[in-house]
Amino acid sequence: MSIDYSEKIPNNVELSGNKTLQRALEHWQPGFLNWWSEMGPDESSNVEVYLRTAISVEPKGWAHFDYVKMPDYRWGIFLAPQEAGRKINFGEHMGQPAWQEVPGEYRSTLRRIIVTQGDTEPASVEQQRHLGLTCPSLYDLRNLFQVNVEEGRHLWAMVYLLHAHFGRDGREEGEALLARRSGDADNPRILTAFNEKTPDWLSFFMFTFITDRDGKFQLAALAESGFDPLSRTCRFMLTEEAHHMFVGETGIGRTLQRTCEAMRQAGVENPNDIEKVRSLGVIDLPTMQKKLNLHYSLSLDLFGSEVSTNAANAFSCGIKGRFHETKIDDDHRLEHSTYPVLKLVDGRIKRVDEPALTAINMRLRDDYTNDCQRGLDRWNKIIEKTGVAFRLELPHVAFHRQIGEFRDLKISPGGQILDDAAWNAGKDKWLPSTADGDFIQSLMKPVTEPGQFATWIAPPRIGIDNKPGDFEYVKISA
Numbered sequence: 394m395s396i397d398y399s400e401k402i403p404n405n406v407e408l409s410g411n412k413t414l415q416r417a418l419e420h421w422q423p424g425f426l427n428w429w430s431e432m433g434p435d436e437s438s439n440v441e442v443y444l445r446t447a448i449s450v451e452p453k454g455w456a457h458f459d460y461v462k463m464p465d466y467r468w469g470i471f472l473a474p475q476e477a478g479r480k481i482n483f484g485e486h487m488g489q490p491a492w493q494e495v496p497g498e499y500r501s502t503l504r505r506i507i508v509t510q511g512d513t514e515p516a517s518v519e520q521q522r523h524l525g526l527t528c529p530s531l532y533d534l535r536n537l538f539q540v541n542v543e544e545g546r547h548l549w550a551m552v553y554l555l556h557a558h559f560g561r562d563g564r565e566e567g568e569a570l571l572a573r574r575s576g577d578a579d580n581p582r583i584l585t586a587f588n589e590k591t592p593d594w595l596s597f598f599m600f601t602f603i604t605d606r607d608g609k610f611q612l613a614a615l616a617e618s619g620f621d622p623l624s625r626t627c628r629f630m631l632t633e634e635a636h637h638m639f640v641g642e643t644g645i646g647r648t649l650q651r652t653c654e655a656m657r658q659a660g661v662e663n664p665n666d667i668e669k670v671r672s673l674g675v676i677d678l679p680t681m682q683k684k685l686n687l688h689y690s691l692s693l694d695l696f697g698s699e700v701s702t703n704a705a706n707a708f709s710c711g712i713k714g715r716f717h718e719t720k721i722d723d724d725h726r727l728e729h730s731t732y733p734v735l736k737l738v739d740g741r742i743k744r745v746d747e748p749a750l751t752a753i754n755m756r757l758r759d760d761y762t763n764d765c766q767r768g769l770d771r772w773n774k775i776i777e778k779t780g781v782a783f784r785l786e787l788p789h790v791a792f793h794r795q796i797g798e799f800r801d802l803k804i805s806p807g808g809q810i811l812d813d814a815a816w817n818a819g820k821d822k823w824l825p826s827t828a829d830g831d832f833i834q835s836l837m838k839p840v841t842e843p844g845q846f847a848t849w850i851a852p853p854r855i856g857i858d859n860k861p862g863d864f865e866y867v868k869i870s871a
């Protein structure tokens with residue numbers, strides 16, 4: 394299924410056959426481009442970037458690579474092909490044909506979910522907008538920009554759903570998505586993690602590994618939706634999301650590699666000898682662990698409360714399923730089953746069986762945690778191979794939480810409940826301190842010679858699109 398690039402708005406949804414919708418989106422488009430020029434990557438409008446663009450929506454072979462100036466990127470509307478006879482696969486409506494139009498009684502729930510997802514897309518572009526100025530290489534700069542333009546396209550994907558299915562309030566939501574700003578005191582983005590700063594490249598890599606992975610799980614749950622246009626939209630977005638997580642995983646992997654190699658070469662045995670490791674111009678492993686703790690705990694909050702009637706309703710209605718819903722071997726209605734949830738009981742953290750319906754968020758979060766852990770295992774292999782004695786670990790899910798069961802408690806990365814004094818004494822060992830941030834910042838010097846890399850990160854093993862190591866991924870003086 395190919396995409397029509399002859400249109401003002403590239404699409405595979407035959408937009409030209411729906412003049413009202415086409416006009417509404419063409420009306421939104423200049424606002425989007427204004428937002429991009431105001432809030433998109435700093436000083437980037439003239440650089441030529443070796444970007445991939447979707448040319449079809451088939452799972453394999455949809456990408457075309459070429460130099461593009463980002464404001465000329467062909468953002469558009471791409472849905473995975475419609476499956477004939479697709480059914481609703483869970484909840485009260487299980488077995489009925491998937492909806493092609495929004496069911497009236499679920500309109501506000503669906504709108505809220507689409508707006509919340511949509512809001513994260515421009516938010517991450519805003520969070521990352523200054524990073525280009527301190528890129529560790531042209532290869533990394535290109536990857537940052539690729540992620541940014543695709544998040545821009547994900548905004549298009551959600552705005553299309555709002556315009557196509559929610560009439561006037563959908564159009565108003567589309568405007569509001571361009572008006573909110575990450576970190577703004579008066580008009581912030583909807584979710585906390587998307588109002589945090591992404592101050593350096595280590596944060597960017599952690600964010601794309603950890604927070605884009607939350608995106609993967611949210612999109613995967615929405616890809617199961619009984620509302621077919623939402624399902625099809627999310628299925629195509631997931632193919633793009635995979636690259637974002639690749640950027641994060643390999644970015645951290647290369648940073649670990651470089652740190653460990655530098656330690657070996659200099660004969661530094663102790664990973665906790667922070668001053669010595671830092672003097673080598675690389676990022677010490679305990680600081681990497683702190684960054685991981687921060688991003689992981691912020692991202693767990695994105696899954697919402699462990700026990701949630703909203704989540705139960707979205708499932709029962711057939712709007713939002715579980716991860717790989719159709720592969721799960723149960724009745725897909727969950728009216729009589731339970732799911733274990735970590736809760737605070739008599740001052741201790743315990744597993745408690747809750748009705749599976751209200752524990753839907755918890756289940757998605759557990760699937761997410763397992764997926765994160767697999768990534769960590771691969772990172773730990775990289776460290777292990779160098780012979781450095783250090784392992785990265787996910788902190789306890791109750792650590793540093795602002796939403797859900799544990800939000801009012803102070804809990805160590807190991808899962809111990811602490812008083813204020815113990816928390817304050819340990820905090821700087823568990824979360825990045827101002828001094829850590831300053832050190833990382835001191836390494837963030839731009840490297841823009843083709844084939845060259847900053848001191849703190851190893852080159853990638855293979856280039857993008859199989860390009861050679863010294864390929865000019867970004868032409869800055871274009």
Ligand SMILES: [Fe+2]
Nearest residue numbers: 514544547608
């Ligand atoms: Fe996205």
Ligand SMILES: [Fe+2]
Nearest residue numbers: 605608634637
């Ligand atoms: Fe993403």
